[in-house]
Amino acid sequence: MRVGVVSVASMWRDPLGIQEREARYRAEMSAVGAETGVEFEWHTPDVSAAELSACDGLVVLVLSGGTERPALTAVSRWPGHFVLLAHGADNALPAALEILSLARGAGAGGSLIQARPGWHDELRRTLHLVRTRQMLTRSVLGVIGSRDIEPMPEWAMETRVRETWGVQLRYIPMAELLREIAVVDDAEARHIAGELKAAAQACVEPNDDTIVGSARLYCALKSIVARHRLSALTVRCFDLLTPVGNTSCYGMARLNDEGIPTACEADIGSAITMMISYYLTGSPGFMTNPAEIDPATGRVFLAHCTIPTRMCECFTLRSHYESGLGVGIEGTVGTGRATLVRVGGPELREVYAAAGTLVDFERRTELCRTQVLIELDSPSEAARILSRPLGNHHIVLKGDHADVIRDYADFYLR
Template sequence: MQTEKISIYTLTSELHDEKSVGAVTKEFLESLGIGYAFKGNDYTDYGSSALSLIYVRTGGTEGIFKRLLPSLLEKSGHAPFYLLTSGKSNSLAASMEILSYLRQNGLKGEIIHGSASYIRKRVSLLAKVCQVRKQLKGCRLGVIGQPSDWLISSQANYDAVRSLLGIELVDIPMQELLDVLAMTPESASHETSDVEMVKRALSGANRIYMALKDVITKYQLQGFTLRCFDLLTAIKNTGCLALAKLNAEGYVAGCEGDVPAMLSMMVARSLTGLSGFQANPSRIDPETGEMLFAHCTIPLDMVERYEFDTHFESGIGVGIRGYMKPGPVTIFKVSGNLSRYFVTEGELIQSQAKADLCRTQQIIHLVDKSQTSYFLTEPIGNHHIILPGYHRETLEAIFNSLE
């Protein structure tokens, strides 16, 4: 880890000898095996690095912190306070009093305490989260058309998204995409299909892909969500192939104008570097924890193989049937005002290809079957994001850091 990512500041009681405390400090920090810039009691640039730690070296420091707090809040923008402690010289007790005071005043914080390996892992994760939050500031995500009419709970609070994550949501009229499409020529498709109807639709599906790339460039977007069902009536084709390709190219490309799903995909990609599969829960067994998820597109970089079919609901255009490698997965969703999130882990048992569902279908067994109750009693909309691998701890960390 590079030193500029982590700065360590200190709190020390005047009753303790600096020389002896300094020796303990050196031994403790070197045992952690992390790179850092040691700032001591000079808080001039507090909050300027990716992660600022306050090393509470001794007891009797609570009053010092209380006097510093107004200045620290001004410098850090009310970011959480991370209190590092070795547990020596009553440092843990002081940290607990400080954290309690922060909570009483509606402020967030955490005591980082434990074995050297635990502290190293925790600090590394927090540094990553802080860095991602800084990277998200100024990110631009497009909302092309409004959310589909049936997504009655999948709106977003634009101000909260900007304030808490620094992401700018950009409304783009659907007509603008249709106008770009009208000026985009069809070209021969590199893809093919044994199904004649799908084969004929591939060049038009690629035309949508090229038009969306033009919109991305014009608005300088890192991603978007598309009111894709409008394309079925307007040009008799689907955005499924375009979204599958664009996600694989590193953009976030969501379906049905679902803004919370797009935000979930953006946060997940920023933290993990992975594409996410936006899908509907189609079947839930609360007794076993088995769930079936399905949708008509999946990022091409998530699958071992894929094949083309028609779009399920309309029977036209191009849909994607993707087969992801079985194994650990994470299921994730955040609300449109960022006040709630859900994350759980499971195992992708198999993909299937039933005719009565959207084309990509995944059977997932939740690690904790009790988590099925969330989907049946307090879901955040219908779409959820599936990621390969276990990422619950990482995703929880970023939302626990929000002011």
């Protein structure tokens, strides 16, 4: 990843002193870059927009006061979010505050790092956010089938997702998936079905033919991912029940295991949630339906019929709960820290992220196959789901990742 750096200093400062000051920052930033895989490309304040366009991010190094004009000129030539790194003395911070205020007033997005003890770690965290944005802007999300209840038409959704998240949408007709299922190699499908049966702790409803059919669906989805060079996927899976008599629960679970964030029900908001969560944390997500929410205790009971198996201690092959068809995954997730996440709102700009703990529970028979109970650290976060929902589906991540997800939202969406 390449990040441009523009250093600015007042013309009234001693040039030799400024050169020495900048050299120290160059050396320290170079060390951070070597650790994080970032190449810093240094520019003077008169850098052109064309030169900056080759970069994935922009840092403006404020070395002194009296630097507002050259810094704002550089920022005006950068189309995205920028970072100000303010030297710890010589009125650099007052100048940086003025720069940030004026830039935001003009509609630009920026953030400020003070060069005080710990600034190297803050820069590392910031570069992680920039890298996540880079990954999103290079991603293509395939949508197989489409929902009738999206907040905007397809063309508007495509524009909104690109502008807000940097992700390109690619709509793929369900007929293409059905054609692909028909031409899957039978031997390959049977081999994959054998692997699935061997990995499962038990098998309840599905017979061998059903498991092979589920494996065919996985192979077909994998082929579409390769053909369209997709980074992520969401499928209107209920549209498969009638023509195929099977479900994509296993195929989506396996794609998530393989690092392709994949969501059910052609839910673009959930797919975006799974993408940003995976890119930020490296952890796959469990897409769930909230089944019961207790705002007094902060406990949220969630369930769904597909989950990445690497999130599970063990799993059993079941049917899809709502249809009784296909292969659903009944996973045992265990206990420990977890995060509940959702992207939504009328413009897909709102982010919900709450930390909690997965706790023991009594399994219910009248819900989808994989079930979890998370006790959120703040009961008000559970109440918020009821009072200001961003949608039905919420993504469960193992581990405590709420802070980094909120950091990304603050960095790029505010």
